[in-house]
Amino acid sequence: RIDQLRKEGITIERVLRSDAPALRQLDTGVEVDPFDEDSECTFVAFHRDFAVGWACGVWIFEDEDRTLCMASPAVIPSYRHRGIGKALQHLAMEEAVRRGAWGGWVATGLNNPARFIYRSVGYKYWYTCFSDMSKSLQ
Numbered sequence: 046r047i048d049q050l051r052k053e054g055i056t057i058e059r060v061l062r063s064d065a066p067a068l069r070q071l072d073t074g075v076e077v078d079p080f081d082e083d084s085e086c087t088f089v090a091f092h093r094d095f096a097v098g099w100a101c102g103v104w105i106f107e108d109e110d111r112t113l114c115m116a117s118p119a120v121i122p123s124y125r126h127r128g129i130g131k132a133l134q135h136l137a138m139e140e141a142v143r144r145g146a147w148g149g150w151v152a153t154g155l156n157n158p159a160r161f162i163y164r165s166v167g168y169k170y171w172y173t174c175f176s177d178m179s180k181s182l183q
Contacts, residue, residue, distance in 0.1 A: 114141030
């Protein structure tokens with residue numbers, strides 16, 4: 046899928062917090078800060094040097110003696126349904142595994158379109174009445 050995106054002029058790059066460029070959204074020109082408090086790196090999808098999607102940090106944390114990760118893809122509305130969010134989520138999960146994560150965890154509202162990405166890459170709901178999902182990465 047990443048090769049197809051490249052043909053459309055969309056590239057996805059791993060970005061470190063320490064040398065992150067000033068990122069601006071393509072649709073609004075507004076600055077984007079895709080790093081959560083504790084994330085060291087993220088992945089950003091670019092089109093014409095503007096951000097069209099990003100994984101909101103790749104956050105690694107400990108819970109009950111397990112190393113888990115959390116990453117949330119965001120894609121601007123005019124670039125959705127092209128596979129950008131799914132590619133970002135896969136890259137974030139690969140990064141998390143490289144950094145020792147055992148599983149992934151997300152919590153998303155029922156109106157958040159990212160929930161479809163999570164389901165498509167294998168996340169499952171914990172309970173039918175909650176929005177928490179998890180996935181084993183190993």
